[in-house]
Amino acid sequence: MPATLTGRAAILRETGIKTVLETIPVRKQPSELLPGECIVKLEYSGVCHSDLHFMLGEFAPPELPCIGGHEGVGHIVAIGEHTVGSRFGVGDRVGVTLYLQTCMACEFCRSGKEQYCLNFKLLGIGEWGTFSEYVVAHVDYLASIPDTMPSAVAAPILCAGVTVYSALKNGQSNVGEWIAISGAGGGLGHLAIQYALAMGLRVIAIDTGEQKKNVCIALGAEKWIDFKESSDVVADVRSAADGVGPHVALIATGTNLPYVQASLYLRPTGRLLCVGLPSSPVNGLLLTSIAVRGIKLIGSTFGNRQEMVEALALVARGKIKPHFEVIPHDKINTVLEQMHMGELVGRVVLKY
Template sequence: MAPSIPKVQRAAVIAQTGSKVQVKDDFPVKQPEELAPGECLVRLHCTGVCHTDLHAALGDWPIPPKAPLVGGHEGVGEIVAIGRDTAESPVKIGDRVGIKWIAYSCLNCEQCRKGLEQNCAKAKLSGYTTDGTFQQYVVSWVNCVTPIPEGIDSEAAASVLCAGVTVYRALKYSRTLPHDWVVLPGAGGGLGHLAVQYAKYMGLRVIAIDGGEEKRQLCEKLGADAWIDYTTCKDIVAEVKRIADGKGAHAAVVTTAHPSGYTQAVDYLREGGSLMAVGLPAKAELSASIFFTVFKSITISGSYVGNRQDAIEAVNIAAAGKVKVFYAAKPLKELESVYEDLGKGKIAGRIILQM
């Protein structure tokens, strides 16, 4: 017997870009008979909150979001309906699945065929160009949702679907080998605390950079080999080099939204090092010495979320107990206060909204 689908639901809506969040109890639910082939309806258990969601609410990125907007892109829930005439669906009603930043990609263009589904020209972005996971029921696409395996709770899986996938892919393509040094600016935050764990899983030595006692304790608990507090350290470049054998780090995965995380990296990387650009400051530009970038054979790579395979790998590693998500659970109605804390850099780990 098919589950009962309500006509309306609770959703957190941004009426226009830059306005405050309004939690409504009468937001419409797309009905099963309205789903197009390939679409599915997911009843959400929970959703994560990401700094990207704050950018979407503020509209401070170069590409504007839709408005009105239901934000959110880290949802986990159960499929309750699939569009009529959907052919060869890889998922079925009742499956637990995750909804990511990349809600849809065509899977047939050059970028998709090369594994760069996130760069598909037809991509739909959850909580940005299409309504996302800050609602009880969300429409997604059967070929793009991520199956969630046993061994991981929905709250933890939610954060892995964005923060985890993003840092996992950046580390995966950072050209590092076991025992290499990797620097993680923003290591105590939502992305950073997962990056510490994925890096340790890959056998890397981690230099964690962040500010404050709470974040220091979290990073050291997760296995960071060294800690640098940017609020008290007078010369971060010199300190990284001192820790990393006097030569500098092999790679940096910059998750902080502050531009200084990028400008320092070329200076503290050793010859042949890799700078993986992950964090997205709203208006900052990458400033680096061209001479030393060339002279030191530094590789600078933008790493934008991940594809479907990256997501499956990242979730499976977490489900195997190798990565633990540290989160606090809050109700959907507290989203506006979560945004305020995100903007002030007060949140260690992740925030999960329960439906």
């Protein structure tokens, strides 16, 4: 290795969606790594809508300068001295995910819900993320990529895939039930369609545009509703699900209206899976209607390490096929602008 390891990075220096490409030293050099830490040289990184939220300061002001991204696939080039019991070694191909580290001691970590740990460190939020050629991670939180899976295919599963898989797995669904997926043609939504089908659910896809419609139908959605063409989305969704409404709704878009609509079209005792992250309070939720019909609101974020294994395994078996486009890393600003405008179909994966 060179005396100082450097790589190209897309750096955010001011709040917004414009990054600056620079060659910079890795945040920690190999000799500076603590036990358990490692450096991964990335081949690919997915681009997540939550990256955009944080870059725009919609959740909290970003700590500048920063580097976003948390869906990286690459090879380990260095591991901290005195690391003990690692599953991985130098040269191994791994996935780098949102959770850089959790305490592994609190009730949430002990019960397999480490994504709700109160003492976590997140990649791309505070800690520099995968929009860089090199990233510092922790060996305990790396994902093992099945040998038969191409790196670009694995990248979208490391956040988008495991997030919707975890929500569906914990959504108390039964085989044969109807599920409505808002944002079905997007990065999370098109994967939610496939994981829902793998669990035996019947899918109503909600999105807009002919291209997204074609993708959703090709993936196996039974019903399609274009929210821009529909004069009454609530009535149309109810009609598509036996006239009563779906048993489950999964919101895979970060806007408010789909949450309000879902609370109205779900059948009694239906479950509303809250996955998409609106940047402002959701006005219009009628709590009386939710209460008298027994609607359950179920929040879900990311997934635990076992769910990561399961989500990747379904891809390796050919049950899930991410729909994505590979774009050069230096085109990241164009990708972010398209995402902000809602123009992306499926997922974008950056190539280094």
